[in-house]
Amino acid sequence: MAQSVRRRRRGSRLLPGTALAALVLGLLPAATAHANTEAVARDTAAGNDVIANLWSWNWKSVAAECTDVLGPAGYGAVWVAPPAESLSHPRHHWWDVYxxxxxxxxxxxxxxxxxxxMxxxxxxxxxxxxxDAVVNHTAAQTGTGYAGTALGDKYAPPMYSRADYNVDVCNREISNWDDKWEVQNCELLGLPDLKTGSDSVRDKIAGYLNSQIARGVSGFRVDAAKHIPAADLEAIAGRLDDTADGSRPFVFHEVFPGSTPAPDEYYGSGRVLDFAFGDRVKAAFQSDIAQLENLxxxxxxxxxxxSVSFVTNHDTERNGRHLTYKDGDTAVLANVxxxxxxxxxxxxxxxFAFAGNDDSPPADADGFVTGTDCAAGWSCLDRDPRITGMxxxxxxxxxxxxxxWQSPRGNVVGFGRGDRGFAALNNTGEPVTQEFGTAVPDGVYCNVLDDCAGKVTVAGGRVTLDLPARGAVAFHP
Structure with missing residues (x-):
């Protein structure tokens, strides 16, 4: 296997996790996922549905963030890394957990x-x-896992036998990314492709996910979902237990853009991560955000x-597709x-901050990820006051x-949610003072993006806002 299996992609996100993500009813009212072949989507509503993606944070740090930041700020959910034991790569590259x-x-x-x-x-x-649910495959590289499991044959991990893989169907890597059969039956970069059409394999995958539900997990993001036939994922979702509050797990899939399969094939078992949202947002914030009017x-x-939207993730921040923490205030504004x-x-x-695409998160000598320090080595956007305020x-x-919607000048926009709130963004390098019309009732409000230090006054349906360079103002009754 190449030093970095993630560099060789053609229409697919390679190693990281696609997870079935379960949504707790009432916390994320946008939709619930049904464990059958019914369409799971319905019209969504904003409110307590924000998901913090604390990628590669260790469990103690996630627990502290939930208690100290996410809960008080009103996040609905936290999406975390794959919890299964994985390859312990000699250099402890980030992708070994996939x-x-x-x-x-x-x-x-x-x-x-x-x-x-946690x-x-x-x-x-x-x-x-x-x-993150990594259920399309198991490890391509042999060696020792983080909990001591030894693997000498990639087709013989402790939970499967060779008969549980598609090796008898396609014993090679994907070569034609426009052929759906190959994409879903051949090996992704040498990763042993599970025979997800088999009832016994489906039972084992569901058992793994149910073991997490029993420990308080409410859902999953399915890694490399496009490499699993949609009907197989529906069958696996049908085997999932209800969550602690009696609701169905919410599932969202990673279907990396490509000619095949189409994202809508996966609506029967969950939502799909919307790569196009991040694409359009990056293009606008690197040119003129006025073009976002009809997004x-x-x-x-x-x-x-x-769908589930995102501005960036751990793959797209590395391959240059989307905005990243390295884009500074532009990326923060895009998230606002x-x-x-x-x-x-x-x-x-x-x-976490990285220089090379394969860099490990901050970890000890054995590769175990150390506690998150937002002042050193980590990018903690989830706790930025502009984000928690929003x-x-x-x-x-x-x-x-x-x-x-208003765009009174280039790279300056404003919009509201009826009379419940108004936000204005300045994507220029200079401060801007601008008047906007708003349906928010007349009154004095605080700018929630600066811990309410700033005050704004709505009078006669108009408001004049002092917008910082690459900044925003948002207020609500």
Whole structure:
């Protein structure tokens, strides 16, 4: 296997996790996923549906963030890394956690006890937990796992036998990315492709996911979902237990853009991550955000009721597709826009700083990820006051539709959610003072993006806002 299997992609996100993400009813009212072949999507409503993607954080750090930041800020859920034991790569590259060695829940981010304590802490803070589910494949590289499992044959991990793989169907890597059969039956970069059409394999995958539900997990993001036939994922989802509150797990899939398969094939078992949202947002914030006025399915986005939006993730920040923490205030502003605009559940990505694409998260000598230090080595966008303020703004806006779009000058826009809130963004390098019309009732309000230090006055349906360079103002009753 090449030093970095992630560099060789053609129409697919390679190693990281696609997870079935379960949505706790009432926390994320956008939709619930049904464990059968019914369409799971319905019209979504904003409000308490924001997902913090704390990528590669260890379990103790996630627990603390849920208690100290996410719960108080009003996040609906936290999406975390794959919890299964994985390959312990000699250089501890970040992607080794996407090569499962066993379905045990002790691994690179902590022990099973740490994991269970994390879910309890997050649930106690009102934050649902979604994990990355790596279920298309197991590890391509042999060696030793983070919990000590030894693997000498990639087709013989402890939970499967050679008969559980598609090696008898296609014993080679994918070569034609336009052939759906190859994409779903051949090996992705040498990763052993599970025979997900087999009932016994489906039972084992569901058993692994149900072991997490039993420990307080509410859902999953399915890694490499496009490499699994849609009917197989529906069958697996049908085997999932209800969550602790009696609701069905919410599932969202990673279907990396390509000619085949189409994202809508996966609506029967969950939502789909909308790569086009990040594409359009990056293009606008690197040119003129006025072009975002009609952002929606007409510009290639997935329907809000079938999707989960994101500005960036751990793959696209590395391959240059989307904005990243290295874009500074531009990336923060793009996330402010996402939280105010999208009707799909939005994700806020908080990962670690990197120089090389394969860099490990901050870890000890054995590769175990150390505690998150937002002042050193980590990018903690989830706790930025501009983001936490906008999470609260979104929750206050509830299911009100976007209204009052205005673009009075280049790279300056304003919009509202009816009378429930108004936001204005300045994507220029200079401060701007601008008047806008708003449906928010007359009165004096605070700017929720600066901890309410700034005050704004609405009079006669008009408001004049002092917008910082690459900054925003948002207020609500």
């Amino acid at each position: 090569q499962p060695y066993s379905y045990g829940l002790s691994g690179r981010f902590g022990t099973e006890a740490d994991f269970t304590a 879910t309890a802490a997050c649930n106690g803070a009102g934050v649902a937990v979604y994990t 929606g399915p007409g510009q290639g986005l997935l329907p809000a009721g079938n 826009f996402q939280l105010g605009w999208t009707e799909a559940p939005p994700t806020v990505y908080a990962g 999470v609260g703004w979104r929750n206050a806006a509830g299911d009100a539709e976007v209204t009052d």
